[in-house]
Amino acid sequence: MSWADSVFASLMKERCLAHPEAVWLLCGDEKYTWQESWNNVESAANGLIDAGIRPGDKVAIMMSNRPEFLWVHIGLAFMGASSVPINTAQRGHALRHIITDSSAVAVVADGEMIPPLREVITNTPSVRVIVGDAPSSDLNISRNISGVTLDSLLSHNPGESSMDVGAVIAEMQAANGDSSASSKAVAGILYTSGTTGPPKGVTPRRADSKGFRRVLSSLQVRPGEVIYTALPLFHGNALGVSMLGSIMLDASLALGRRFSASRLFDECRRYNAVEFNTLGGMVSMLCKQPARPDDSDNPVRTVLSAGCPVEYWEYFQRRFNVKIVEWFGMVDAPGYLLNDEGIVGSMGKPAGDVLFKVVDDDDIELPPGNVGELILHHPKGRMSEYHNLPDATESAYREGWFHTGDLAEVDPDGYFYYRGRKKESIRRRGENISAWEIESVINNHPAVAECAAHAVPSDLGEDEVKVVVVLKPGEHLDPLGLLQYCEGKMAYYAIPRYIEYADELEKTPTQRIRYAELKKRGITDSTWDREEAGYQVRKDA
Numbered sequence: 001m002s003w004a005d006s007v008f009a010s011l012m013k014e015r016c017l018a019h020p021e022a023v024w025l026l027c028g029d030e031k032y033t034w035q036e037s038w039n040n041v042e043s044a045a046n047g048l049i050d051a052g053i054r055p056g057d058k059v060a061i062m063m064s065n066r067p068e069f070l071w072v073h074i075g076l077a078f079m080g081a082s083s084v085p086i087n088t089a090q091r092g093h094a095l096r097h098i099i100t101d102s103s104a105v106a107v108v109a110d111g112e113m114i115p116p117l118r119e120v121i122t123n124t125p126s127v128r129v130i131v132g133d134a135p136s137s138d139l140n141i142s143r144n145i146s147g148v149t150l151d152s153l154l155s156h157n158p159g160e161s162s163m164d165v166g167a168v169i170a171e172m173q174a175a176n177g178d179s180s181a182s183s184k185a186v187a188g189i190l191y192t193s194g195t196t197g198p199p200k201g202v203t204p205r206r207a208d209s210k211g212f213r214r215v216l217s218s219l220q221v222r223p224g225e226v227i228y229t230a231l232p233l234f235h236g237n238a239l240g241v242s243m244l245g246s247i248m249l250d251a252s253l254a255l256g257r258r259f260s261a262s263r264l265f266d267e268c269r270r271y272n273a274v275e276f277n278t279l280g281g282m283v284s285m286l287c288k289q290p291a292r293p294d295d296s297d298n299p300v301r302t303v304l305s306a307g308c309p310v311e312y313w314e315y316f317q318r319r320f321n322v323k324i325v326e327w328f329g330m331v332d333a334p335g336y337l338l339n340d341e342g343i344v345g346s347m348g349k350p351a352g353d354v355l356f357k358v359v360d361d362d363d364i365e366l367p368p369g370n371v372g373e374l375i376l377h378h379p380k381g382r383m384s385e386y387h388n389l390p391d392a393t394e395s396a397y398r399e400g401w402f403h404t405g406d407l408a409e410v411d412p413d414g415y416f417y418y419r420g421r422k423k424e425s426i427r428r429r430g431e432n433i434s435a436w437e438i439e440s441v442i443n444n445h446p447a448v449a450e451c452a453a454h455a456v457p458s459d460l461g462e463d464e465v466k467v468v469v470v471l472k473p474g475e476h477l478d479p480l481g482l483l484q485y486c487e488g489k490m491a492y493y494a495i496p497r498y499i500e501y502a503d504e505l506e507k508t509p510t511q512r513i514r515y516a517e518l519k520k521r522g523i524t525d526s527t528w529d530r531e532e533a534g535y536q537v538r539k540d541a
Contacts, residue, residue: 008074011247012038022224024246026271027067027255039158040067044075047153051129051146053106055080058189060104061234062086062113065257068133068150069233070243072108076188083188084201085234087431088113089491089539094437096120097198098191099127101388106131108150114138116488121145189387190236190331193432198440201387206380208334211352216245218325218340219275219302223250228273230256230264236331237277241304261285265298265320272299280307281429281460287312287319296321307418309461310345327351328418333402334383335376337416346415347408354378356416358408363399366409371419374408375401426455427462433494435515438467441489442482447475452505452513456498456522466498466527468518470505479528483535492539500527 012034015024020035032040053059059076061083063069076083084102086095088110095116099107103126109117111134121127122142130139131148139147191199221227227249229242246253254271256264264286268276278286283305296319303322306329317324328337328347337356339348350356357365358372366372377400384402386392396403407419426433438453449470455463471477479499486495506514523529530537 008041008077008244008247012041012074015247015250018250023252025067025070025253025255026226027065028257030067032067037070040071040154041074041078042158043154043156044068044071045078046156046158047148048072048075048081048106049079050156051106051131051148051153053079053081053129056082057105058082058084058102060084060086060099060102060107062088062090062107062109062117063233064088064110065230065233065238065255066110067255068154071154072131073188073233073239085188085190085239087191087232087234087491089431089493091116091491092120092489093440094199094434094490096124098201099124101198102189102191102201105129108132108153111138117141192331193434193437197434197436199434199437200389200392202331202384203387204334204384206334206383208336208352208354208378208383211334211336211350211354213248214351215241215304215327215329215336215338216249218327218338219245219249219304221249221251221275221302224252225275226252226254226271226273228254228256228268228271228276230259230267231277231279232258237279237306241277261289265295265300268300269298274299275302275304276300277304278306278308280427280462281309281458283308283312283316284460287316291319295319298322307461313344328416330404332384332386332396332404333376333378335378335402339415343415346411346417348416349414356410357401358410358416363401368410368412371407371409373422374404374406374416376404377401426453426465428458428465428493429460429462431491431493433465433491437490437494438465438486438496441486442467442469445477445482445485447471447477450505452515452518453496454515454518456519464498465494465496466500466518466523467496468500468502468505470502479530479533480535483530483537487538492537495537497530498523498527499530500524 015034016038021033023031024034024037025032059081061069061072073083084104086098099121105126106129107117107121107127108131111132114132114134118141127145129146129148130141131150131153132139133150189201189203191201193199227242227246229238231238233239243253254273256267259282298320300322303324305324305326308324308326313324326339326347335354336351337347337349338351339346355377357375359365359375360372382397405422407422408416409419410416435453439451442448442451449472451467451469453465453467456466458464482499483495506517
C-alpha cells in the first residue's frame with residue numbers, strides 16, 4: 001500500500017520521476033537530489049513506524065535547521081501522522097505546555113535539546129519515545145520512555161512500509177465520520193504565542209491554495225533556481241513558504257543554519273540563490289551592516305518581506321539591487337495580502353478569493369483612512385482551529401470572519417497598511433512572545449508578589465520586552481538576579497531587556513492589569529536596561 005496521500009508525497013514523487021538527479025536540498029556542503037531526499041524521507045517514515053508511531057499520532061520536533069528535520073517532518077506526513085514543530089529556545093512551562101497540550105507520543109530532538117526536554121517530559125504521560133542524536137545512554141529518561149538514536153531511525157531502508165498506512169487512515173476516517181481525517185492528520189500543529197495565555201496550537205483544516213500560489217508566483221522563481229532561507233524550520237515561514245514553496249515551484253532549497261546579517265548575502269552568493277524571505281527587524285539589521293563594494297553584486301532578485309520598515313524600504317532595494325515583495329499571512333488562518341507593485345509601506349491587496357476588511361470594536365466596517373482590526377473571510381468557511389480550544393476558535397471566527405488581532409487601515413485604492421497589534425502581545429526579532437510566558441516564570445520567584453510584561457518599541461523595528469515587578473514586602477531582588485533566575489526557565493528571546501520595580505500595578509475594577517497604560521508609559525527614568533548594563537543573556541541555558 002502506498003504512503004498517505006499528502007501534498008509532500010505527490011509533489012516529491014512527481015519531481016523524482018521528472019529529474020531524480022537534480023538537486024533539491026543544499027545545507028552547508030551537503031547536497032541532496034530529489035531521489036536522495038525521497039529515499040531519506042521514506043527511511044525516516046519507516047524508522048518512525050518501527051519506533052511505534054502510527055497514523056494519527058503527534059510527534060514533536062525540536063531541532064535546528066538541518067536536513068534531518070525535513071526528513072522527519074515530511075516522513076510523518078507520508079505516514080499520516082502530525083508534526084508538532086517546537087521552537088528550540090523554548091524552556092520550562094511553555095515547553096511542557098506544548099508537549100502536553102499536543103499529546104505528543106514522541107519527541108525528535110537535537111542532542112543539546114535533551115537536557116531541557118528531560119526536565120519536562122519525565123512526567124508527561126503521552127510521551128513514550130524520544131529520538132535524538134545524543135548517545136543512547138543520554139536518551140534513557142525514564143522506564144516509560146524508549147530512547148532511539150537519530151542515526152538508527154534514519155538507517156531504515158527506504159521503500160513502502162509493510163504497514164498498510166492507507167488502510168489505517170481509512171479506519172480513522174470511518175471511526176471519526178470524517179473524510180478529511182488524513183488531510184488533518186498530515187497538517188501538523190504549529191504553536192503560536194497568545195497574548196496573556198500559554199501558546200496556542202493551530203491546526204489547519206484546509207489550505208488557501210489559490211492565495212498561496214499567487215504569493216509564490218510573485219517570487220518569480222523559475223524551476224531549478226534556488227530559494228534561500230535561514231529562518232527556523234519550526235516556524236511557518238520557512239517550513240511553509242520556503243520548504244513547501246520550493247517543492248511546488250520545482251526549485252532548490254538552500255537551508256542556512258541560522259540568520260546572520262553579516263553573512264546572509266554571502267550565503268546567497270554561495271548557493272546562487274535568487275530569493276529569500278525576511279521578517280520584521282531583519283531588513284533593519286541588514287541595512288545597518290557596514291557598506292561593501294559588492295552589496296549590489298549578488299544573485300538575489302526578490303525578497304519576500306513581512307513587516308519591512310518604511311524608512312528602509314527604498315534604501316534596501318537600491319543598496320542590494322533587489323525587489324521587495326511585501327505580504328501579510330498568519331499561521332492562525334489561511335489568507336494573504338500581497339504587495340508586488342512596490343507601494344512603499346503597504347501589505348498590499350488580497351491574494352486569491354479571501355476577503356479582508358478593517359472594522360471597529362463592534363465589527364462594523366470602517367471607511368478608508370481609519371484604523372481598526374483586520375479581519376478576513378474565506379469562501380470555503382472556517383479554515384483552521386485552535387487545538388483543544390473550541391471557545392477560542394469560536395471567538396476568533398465570529399460571524400464567519402477570522403479576527404486577526406492586528407490593527408490596519410485601508411486606503412481608497414484598496415491597499416492595506418499594518419498599524420500594530422490590538423492584543424497585548426509582543427513581537428521581538430521575528431518571535432511572538434506571550435506575556436504569560438514571562439509572567440508565569442517571574443511570578444514564581446519567592447521575592448516577587450506580581451509582575452506584568454509588555455512591549456516597548458525597538459530601534460530595530462518590532463518590540464523589546466519590558467517587565468514591571470512588584471516585590472513582596474521586605475524583599476530585595478536586583479535586576480541581574482532576576483535575569484539569572486529567568487535563564488533556562490523561558491525562551492532566551494523572551495527574557496526581558498528592561499526591568500522596572502513598582503509599588504503596585506495599575507488595574508481595572510475587575511483587577512485586570514492595565515497593559516495599555518504600561519505600554520503608554522514605556523521606558524522611564526526608573527527603567528533598568530540590561531544592554532546598557534552589558535549583560536548577555538545565555539542562549540544555551
